[in-house]
Amino acid sequence: MTRLNIDSRGRVQTMSKRIDYPSASDETLVRGAQKGDMLAFEELVARHRDRLYARAFSMMRNEDEAIDLSQEAWVKGWQRLKQFQGEASFLTWMTRIVINLCLDQLRRQKRLRTDSIEQLDEESGGVERQMPTVTVNPTAGLERAELRARIDKALQQLSYAHRTVLILHEFEGLEYKEVAKRMGCSIGTVMSRLFYARRRMAGLLAGLKEERES
Amino acid sequence: MNPETELKLQAWVDGELPAAEAARLAAQAANDPALQALARQLRAVKAALPGNELARSVPETREFYWGTIQRALERAEVTDTVRPVWRWRAWLGAYGWRTALGAALLLVLAAPVLRPRHPAALAPQVQVDSPLENVNSYTFRSEADGMTVMWVSSQ
Numbered sequence: 001m002t003r004l005n006i007d008s009r010g011r012v013q014t015m016s017k018r019i020d021y022p023s024a025s026d027e028t029l030v031r032g033a034q035k036g037d038m039l040a041f042e043e044l045v046a047r048h049r050d051r052l053y054a055r056a057f058s059m060m061r062n063e064d065e066a067i068d069l070s071q072e073a074w075v076k077g078w079q080r081l082k083q084f085q086g087e088a089s090f091l092t093w094m095t096r097i098v099i100n101l102c103l104d105q106l107r108r109q110k111r112l113r114t115d116s117i118e119q120l121d122e123e124s125g126g127v128e129r130q131m132p133t134v135t136v137n138p139t140a141g142l143e144r145a146e147l148r149a150r151i152d153k154a155l156q157q158l159s160y161a162h163r164t165v166l167i168l169h170e171f172e173g174l175e176y177k178e179v180a181k182r183m184g185c186s187i188g189t190v191m192s193r194l195f196y197a198r199r200r201m202a203g204l205l206a207g208l209k210e211e212r213e214s
Numbered sequence: 215m216n217p218e219t220e221l222k223l224q225a226w227v228d229g230e231l232p233a234a235e236a237a238r239l240a241a242q243a244a245n246d247p248a249l250q251a252l253a254r255q256l257r258a259v260k261a262a263l264p265g266n267e268l269a270r271s272v273p274e275t276r277e278f279y280w281g282t283i284q285r286a287l288e289r290a291e292v293t294d295t296v297r298p299v300w301r302w303r304a305w306l307g308a309y310g311w312r313t314a315l316g317a318a319l320l321l322v323l324a325a326p327v328l329r330p331r332h333p334a335a336l337a338p339q340v341q342v343d344s345p346l347e348n349v350n351s352y353t354f355r356s357e358a359d360g361m362t363v364m365w366v367s368s369q
Contacts, residue, residue, distance in 0.1 A: 038284075045283060046276050054270040063273060070272070071279070075286045144266070152268035169228075170263035176230055191221045198224070198259045205262070 026090045034081050041081075045074055048091050052098050058167055059102040061156060069105060073098035099172070103164070103182060111160040112183065154204035162197035169194055215248055223249060227256045315366070322353050322362050 019032055021043040029047075032040030052073055057066035077094050084093055106112045142150065155163050161183075168179045169190075180190045225231040226239045243249040272279050350367045 042280055042284075045280055049276075049279060050269070050271045053272045054267065057270050058267060067272065067274065067279075071283050071286065074283045075290060078283075078287055079290065147262065148266050148268045151263060151266050166263065170260065171267055173264070176225075176228070188221075191224060192217075195221055195224050195256075198256055201259050201263075202255050205259075 027086070030081070030084065030086070030090050033078070034084070041078055044090065048094060049074075051091060052094055055095055055167075055171075056098050056102055058152075058155065058171070059099070059160075059164060060105070061163075065105065069101045070098055073101055076101070095172070099168070099182070106160055106164065107184070112164065150205060151201075154201050157204055158197055158200060162193055162200065165190055165193040166197045166201065215252070219249070220252065223253055224256055227253055227260060318353070319364070322355075322364055325355060325362065 019028060019037070019040060021029070021039060024032075024040070024043070026044065026047070029040040029044050033044060049070065052070040053066055056069045056073075057063065060066050060069065073094060076097050080097075084090065088096075103112070155166070158166070164183060165179060168174045168182060169176075174182070176187045176190050176194075179194075180187045183190065222231065222235070222239055223243070226236050226243075231239065243253060352365045352367075354363045354365075355361075
């Protein structure tokens with residue numbers, strides 16, 4: 001049985017082998033998409049669109065921007081699909097694309113710069129440095145859903161620069177030098193921002209816990 | 215605790231400190247409760263985040279979300295097809311007159327090098343017309359004075 005597939009120009013393509021799109025693996029779909037199978041690509045989009053959108057949202061904290069940037073990432077993904085060699089998973093590859101687009105957007109809007117007061121705060125270690133170190137784990141004993149909601153609320157309160165460092169290092173697992181390269185700053189700045197962001201996070205999470213318990 | 219120690223401690227927690235320095239810091243931390251407390255805090259935050267990002271769904275239907283991507287892909291394909299001609303025209307519009315002006319200037323400056331062996335063959339006054347409609351340039355060269363004057367007019 002052959003399957004007709006219509007590409008973006010409206011040309012009818014005949015797939016020599018039938019692909020059961022919903023149950024096909026990412027690898028199969030990627031191979032199909034690399035040969036121009038738009039239906040395979042559409043399935044990949046449907047499968048991973050939420051993850052890409054969530055990453056864009058976590059960086060931009062804005063629904064419309066997150067939708068636009070994640071869609072732009074899919075367009076770029078399709079255009080560069082031939083470059084994808086499968087060294088990392090397709091989702092990881094696409095996530096890197098959306099992160100780069102978000103970083104470009106933040107740079108254009110100069111949102112990655114720390115404000116002067118914030119900069120001073122960061123350099124001096126901020127209020128967090130003056131406070132005693134929170135020794136009780138602020139996330140202990142929480143249900144996962146609650147922990148996620150709390151982390152998200154705390155992330156919301158960080159500046160773009162600090163949030164981005166945390167996302168790249170903690171969620172994406174990038175090393176200092178890789179974070180520095182992507183953010184266009186020195187490793188020292190990354191370390192300093194990460195330290196400040198973590199201490200702020202600890203303070204915010206502890207504060208949120210106290211709020212809940214009182 | 216100074217900021218340098220704090221950042222080193224963090225690098226140690228993240229496994230980014232060279233082995234020798236990591237061993238030194240571990241020994242230092244073993245006798246310093248403040249360092250131990252800070253390391254615990256950094257580790258707690260580090261352990262809490264990975265895998266605990268709030269899941270979010272695209273607030274659009276699959277069809278609507280994909281439709282936008284598909285239209286963008288179609289537009290990009292059309293642009294790619296048109297781009298070579300469009301780029302050439304855009305380049306001509308943006309830089310064409312500058313290039314012509316530059317070429318004229320280059321000719322003037324290179325004239326002493328390129329001039330024929332018999333100076334008599336070169337007229338004392340040379341006029342170079344600009345090929346552009348709205349930019350005129352006239353060049354006067356006096357061999358006697360060894361001077362070149364170029365006059366550029368936008369009209």
